[in-house]
Amino acid sequence: MRRPELLAPAGNLEKLRTALLYGADAVYAGVPGLSLRGAPAEMSLEDLASGxxxxxxxxxxxxxxxNTFARNADLKQARLHLPDVAATGVDALIVSDPGLIRLARRTVPQIPLHLSTQANTTNADAxxxxxDLGVSRIILARELPLGEVEEIASALPDVELEIFIHGAMCMAYSGRCYLSAWRNRRSANEGDCTQPCRWEYRLSESTRPEDPIVVEEDERFSYLLSSKxxxxxxxxxxxxxxxxxGVKIEGRMKSAYYAAVVTRTYRQALDALCRDKEAYRCDPRWIEELKTVSHRGYTTGFAFAEEKINESSPDVKNIQTHEPAGMVVGYDGIRKQMRMEVRNFLQAGEEMELLLMEETLPVSAQPMxxxxxSPIDRAxxxxxxxxxxxxxxxxxxxxRKKTVGAKTEETKRKPSENG
Ligand code: SF4
Incomplete structure (x- = not known):
């Protein structure tokens, strides 16, 4: 069994370090002005070089x-910046635009190219x-069932293939979507999606806007466009x-806590599977672990053709059982105290959990x-x-710490099941 590379998101230098700490084999990061995510998910070239x-x-x-879809002006900027990106020492560029691929081949021919999922590659000839254009790895479209992924891999054993195994899904074909540009003038195709597919929509007839037509999935409203x-x-x-x-975790815009939990969980599962394929069982604790981070309910998406695809979420708001409490910034061995930077309001005496690679340990904020x-009672x-x-x-x-009044998939579903 081939042991695939586990790729984790690195929206900034801190998240890159988090991914390293929690078991990624590789990380992917955005480059200012040239990635398909907005500024919060991009790293300066200095940070990228350090990372x-x-x-x-x-x-x-x-x-x-x-992996932006470049306009003419973008190509001019890319011509200037690609040598600087290459100089950071990155191992490959993830690209989707044919113009950028041609430019990269000419300006930084020494850097391998990976084709982004945004290029929607769905067949062996593609x-x-x-x-044949010099791309060494293809990140296949998220819309492909695993059976077709296997067919392509068997037909082309000389080409590296990569797929997404975890993270947000679009209702459009791998982000080729104008909803955000239309509603917010911020385009997903330029890495600036504001996720209006997660909003609440109602259907109304134009002369009677005060009398919307009810298209109801549960007692609140319908989630026509919002994918799990x-x-x-x-x-x-x-x-x-x-x-x-390669198997990839989506989420450059998500928190370091998200990167830690998801990367650690898949690392543990992949290691167990590669260690002993016959004895391998998916540990229910791994599933519970993935429910601790913010998500919209989970689906296998398009992985199994016979399964329902395009499932909308029964809960448009994110659900999670835990939230970040802080990050370790040092240890005082003399006083036996952990120094931490707080990430959410914390009261003295609150119970936290420390995420180590192999285990999760209870930690009390008492005394704090x-x-x-100097003693404090809140931070x-x-x-x-x-x-x-x-x-x-x-x-x-x-x-991390437990989210007060946490929403879970089960608790969110109950009212409609009962109703
Ligand atoms: S609006 Fe939704 S479907 Fe469209 S690109 Fe953004 S996340 Fe994807």
């Missing part, structure tokens, strides 16, 4: 997304087409059987002091605090 050097020191690869999130954790044996070279050692996002910990925790490790 590359830290990742390479651990044997982890870094790919730079330059893979041959891109391979992809999750193939329970189907990793089938995923690996396709022969893909500021970073100079806010950005505060540096200290709490007792008998052993050192790695810098960059994440802490």
């Amino acid at each position: 590359v050097s830290e990742a390479h020191a651990q044997g982890i690869r870094v790919y730079a997304a330059v 893979v041959r087409f891109w391979r 999130d992809l999750c193939l954790l329970e189907h990793l044996p089938e995923v690996l059987a396709t022969g893909v070279a 002091t500021d970073d100079r050692g 806010h996002a950005g505060n540096l605090i200290r709490v007792p910990l008998p052993f050192p925790a790695p810098t960059g490790a994440l802490l």
Whole structure:
């Protein structure tokens, strides 16, 4: 069984370090002005160079997304910037625009090219087409069933293939969508989607806007355009059987906590599967772990043709059981105190969980002091605090706490099931 590369999102340098800490084999990051995500998910070239050097020191690869659909002016900017991106030491560029591919081949021919899922590659001849143009890895369309992924992999064993296994899905073909440009003048095709597919919509007749026609999925309203999130954790044996070279977690815009939990979970599952295929079982604790991060309910998407596709979410708001509490920034071995940066309002005495690679440990914020050692009873996002910990925790490790009144898929579904 081929052991695929696990790719995690790195929206910024902190998230890149998080992905390294929690088991990614490779990370992908956006480049200013040239990626298909907005500024919050892009790294400065200086940060990218630092991230590359830290990742390479651990044997982890870094790919730079330059997957915008370029206009003429973008190509001019790319001509200037691509050599600088290459100089950061990234291991490949993720591209989708044929003009950018041609430009990259001429200006930075030494850098391998990976074709973005935004290019919507769905068949073996399309893979041959891109391979013949010098692309070394194809990130296939999310809309392909695993059976077709396997067919392509068998037909083209010389080409690296990659698929998404976890994260948000579009209701349009891999992000080729004008909803956001239309409603908010911010285009998904330029990496600036505001996700209006998650909004609440009603159907009304033009002369009677005060009398909307009810198209109701549950007691609140309909979710005609809002997809659940992809999750193939329970189907990793089938995923690996396709022969893909890489499996990717979506979410450069998501939090470091999200990157930590999802990367760690898939790392544990992939390692268990590759260690002993026959004995492998999907651990229910891994599923529970994925429910702790913000999501819209999980689906296998298009992975199995016979399954329902385009499932809309029964809950347009994100659901989660936990939220980030903080990040470890140091350890005082003399006082046996962990120094942490707070990420959400925290009260002295609150129970937290420290996420280590192999285990999750309880940590109490009792007593809680500021970073100079003065007792405090509450802390806010950005505060540096200290709490007792008998052993050192790695810098960059994440802490979480239970979300008060947490929504889960089960609790959100109950009213409509009963009603
Ligand atoms: S609006 Fe929704 S479907 Fe369209 S690109 Fe954004 S996330 Fe995808």
